Amino acid sequence: MRTQQHGRLRGWLPEPTRRQIAEGESAPLAAPMTSQPPNALDAPVTGGEMVDTANAANTAGTAGVASPDTATATPTNPPNGDAAATEPATLDGDRQALARRYARQRQTLSLINLGISAMVIGILLFTGLGFGLRDALAGVSAWSPAWGWQPWRIAAYLGVLFVVSTLLGLPLGYYSGLTLPGSYGLSTQTTSGWIADQAKELGLSVVFEVVAVEALYLLLAIAPTTWWLWAGLLTLGVTVVLANLLPILILPIFYKLTPLPEGDILSRTLALAARAHTRVRGVYAMNMSSRTTAANAMVTGLGNTRRIVLGDTLLDHYTPDEIEVVVAHELGHQVHNDIPKLIVAQTVITLGGLYLVNVALHTIVSAIPAYHGLNDSATLPLIAATLGVFGLVTLPLVNGFSRRVEHQADVYALESTGKTAAFISAMTRLANQNLSELEPSPIVEFLLYNHPAIGRRLALARGYITQPSRSSDGTTE
Numbered sequence: 130m131r132t133q134q135h136g137r138l139r140g141w142l143p144e145p146t147r148r149q150i151a152e153g154e155s156a157p158l159a160a161p162m163t164s165q166p167p168n169a170l171d172a173p174v175t176g177g178e179m180v181d182t183a184n185a186a187n188t189a190g191t192a193g194v195a196s197p198d199t200a201t202a203t204p205t206n207p208p209n210g211d212a213a214a215t216e217p218a219t220l221d222g223d224r225q226a227l228a229r230r231y232a233r234q235r236q237t238l239s240l241i242n243l244g245i246s247a248m249v250i251g252i253l254l255f256t257g258l259g260f261g262l263r264d265a266l267a268g269v270s271a272w273s274p275a276w277g278w279q280p281w282r283i284a285a286y287l288g289v290l291f292v293v294s295t296l297l298g299l300p301l302g303y304y305s306g307l308t309l310p311g312s313y314g315l316s317t318q319t320t321s322g323w324i325a326d327q328a329k330e331l332g333l334s335v336v337f338e339v340v341a342v343e344a345l346y347l348l349l350a351i352a353p354t355t356w357w358l359w360a361g362l363l364t365l366g367v368t369v370v371l372a373n374l375l376p377i378l379i380l381p382i383f384y385k386l387t388p389l390p391e392g393d394i395l396s397r398t399l400a401l402a403a404r405a406h407t408r409v410r411g412v413y414a415m416n417m418s419s420r421t422t423a424a425n426a427m428v429t430g431l432g433n434t435r436r437i438v439l440g441d442t443l444l445d446h447y448t449p450d451e452i453e454v455v456v457a458h459e460l461g462h463q464v465h466n467d468i469p470k471l472i473v474a475q476t477v478i479t480l481g482g483l484y485l486v487n488v489a490l491h492t493i494v495s496a497i498p499a500y501h502g503l504n505d506s507a508t509l510p511l512i513a514a515t516l517g518v519f520g521l522v523t524l525p526l527v528n529g530f531s532r533r534v535e536h537q538a539d540v541y542a543l544e545s546t547g548k549t550a551a552f553i554s555a556m557t558r559l560a561n562q563n564l565s566e567l568e569p570s571p572i573v574e575f576l577l578y579n580h581p582a583i584g585r586r587l588a589l590a591r592g593y594i595t596q597p598s599r600s601s602d603g604t605t606e
Contacts, residue, residue, distance in 0.1 A: 217550060218558035220567070228564040231313055236573075238305045245297060250517070253510035260499050262289060263507040278350040278504060280343050286506035287342050295331065302327075310421070313564060318420045326420075329382055342509070349490075349504040357483035365476045369431065372468065376430040376438070386413040386438065394444065397453050398437055404545065405460040412437045414444060423563040426452075428459045431468065447558060450551035454542050461541030467534050474530060482519040489515045524576065531579040539586055549593040556587055 253259035263286060270281040307323045310316040318326075344363065348356035371379075380386065389395045389412040398412045410433065417425060417440035424443040430436055437459070443452060462468065490508060494500040500507060543552055560567060560583045568584040581589075 217554040218561065220557050221561045224561050224564060225567055227313060228560070228566045231309075231564050232566045232569065234309060235305065238301065238309070242298070242301055242305075245301070246294075246517070249294065249297065250510050250514045254514060257499075259507045259510045262286060263505065266506075275347075276350040277502070278347045279506070280346075283343060283346050283506045283509075284339055286509060287339065290509065291335070291338065315422055315564060316420065317418060317422060322420070326383060333379075333382070345512075346504045346506075353503050354487075357480065357487040360483050361476060361480035364479050365472065368472055368475065372472075373431040373434050375434075376436050377434050380415070380429070380438070384419075385416045387416075388412070389414050389439065393449050394439075394452055397449060398439075398456050401453065401456050401460055401545070402437065405457075405464050407460055407463040408435065410434060410436045412439070414438075415440050417442045418445070424559060426455050426459055428463055435463075442562075446562065447555060448551065450548050451555035451558065454546050454548050454552040454555055457542035457546050458538045461538035461545070462534070464541055465534070465537055467538070470534070474527075478523060478527065481523075482516050485519050486512050486515045528577065528579045529575070532581050535580045536589070539581075539589055543590060543593045547593075549590050552590045552593075553587055556583055556590065559583070 253262070263282075266282055266285045266289070269285045271279055272281055273279050303323070307316055307318060307320065311318075345356075345360055348359050348363075352359060376386070389398070395412055399409075402409050407428070409428070410430070413436055415425075415438050417423070422442060423440075424446060425440040426443055427438050428435065429438055437456065439452070439456070443455065447455070489511060490503050493511060494503055494505070494508065539552075543549060546552075559565060565583050567582065567587075569578065569582055574582050580586075
């Protein structure tokens with residue numbers, strides 16, 4: 130089941146790539162997952178387009194349904210140079226009330242989306258409709274270039290599911306991706322702009338999903354006992370390639386990236402990168418304000434494509450010191466080699482999920498004569514269901530690992546800059562601006578948050594208050 134709620138750049142991206150642009154959060158230092166713009170080094174989310182039941186649960190970290198008139202919020206921070214951008218931020222109690230309401234609304238929407246996904250897969254699996262669809266497509270070419278693999282029939286089966294799930298998810302996606310955030314002042318996007326982004330994403334999704342599913346079924350035909358191992362290794366390779374291409378191929382499809390002009394922010398950012406021993410190909414501004422009021426930054430790409438990207442919503446509404454600690458947090462992921470760690474972790478998780486699929490396929494296909502073999506297109510719902518359940522079960526573990534990674538990045542930002550007051554102010558400003566809930570329910574945070582809650586991060590920073598601050602070149606002030 131496709132998840133329209135995720136907006137642009139959804140589950141077809143491997144996790145460490147998705148982490149760099151993921152819609153999990155609307156800010157690099159903010160709290161849980163929202164369906165807002167791309168985000169720096171976001172948290173692990175198990176699964177891909179074939180695991181949308183898990184993806185739906187991932188967005189449940191901040192979600193509930195209310196009419197748009199329940200609240201109308203506007204950005205609270207004017208551009209740099211105005212009083213609110215030069216004074217330390219203070220927590221806005223009214224916006225925290227909105228944040229809690231917004232979180233409940235999005236949680237409810239995510240549960241609805243999860244229920245729809247489960248219902249569709251359940252109908253395909255338990256009513257015989259999955260077999261009926263395969264039989265209805267029997268007129269499609271049975272051309273088999275090798276080992277019984279029938280790419281045209283598999284593509285046709287996937288295409289029908291793709292269209293149906295897209296249409297089913299469209300109303301909920303429109304409400305959760307445009308109407309609801311717009312009612313809280315978090316979206317600046319027009320309906321035509323949202324439709325254009327959806328069309329771009331659908332085009333990318335078609336290409337990636339067809340290639341991924343066809344490769345999966347080719348491996349099932351070639352190596353029916355070890356296909357899962359080869360598929361996991363292939364996923365690893367694709368992850369590395371996409372992480373490398375992200376800033377030069379994928380992000381520019383949706384956002385305009387322009388080199389940051391000479392000035393204080395550029396100087397500070399490059400100095401931070403040098404101290405972190407992180408080579409970057411430049412520092413860029415991204416026109417996030419064309420879609421959202423939320424702030425964000427990221428270090429994206431690998432090797433020769435790595436660069437620092439700052440949202441214009443961050444540049445225009447935060448003090449230089451606040452921007453510095455945000456960038457330091459992102460560079461902390463580079464210092465700690467978090468992307469390689471995430472790639473390894475995701476590869477292990479992927480292999481675990483694929484092995485479980487292998488067991489399920491061999492057990493169920495051999496027991497139900499209606500299946501024509503492991504590479505029968507009718508096994509697609511079974512694969513999706515198995516990966517979906519696996520994603521839900523492992524989600525707390527994955528999110529726990531991510532929270533640890535984010536905590537370490539916070540520690541690096543605090544210790545490398547010494548700007549505790551700026552960190553606290555930035556976190557507070559992010560909570561106000563992005564409607565991030567300060568203290569969610571502990572069980573919700575444990576299950577669904579890929580970053581520590583804002584309250585925990587503020588508490589961490591307060592423990593550093595007595596330490597002297599440092600300038601961006603590392604000298605004590």
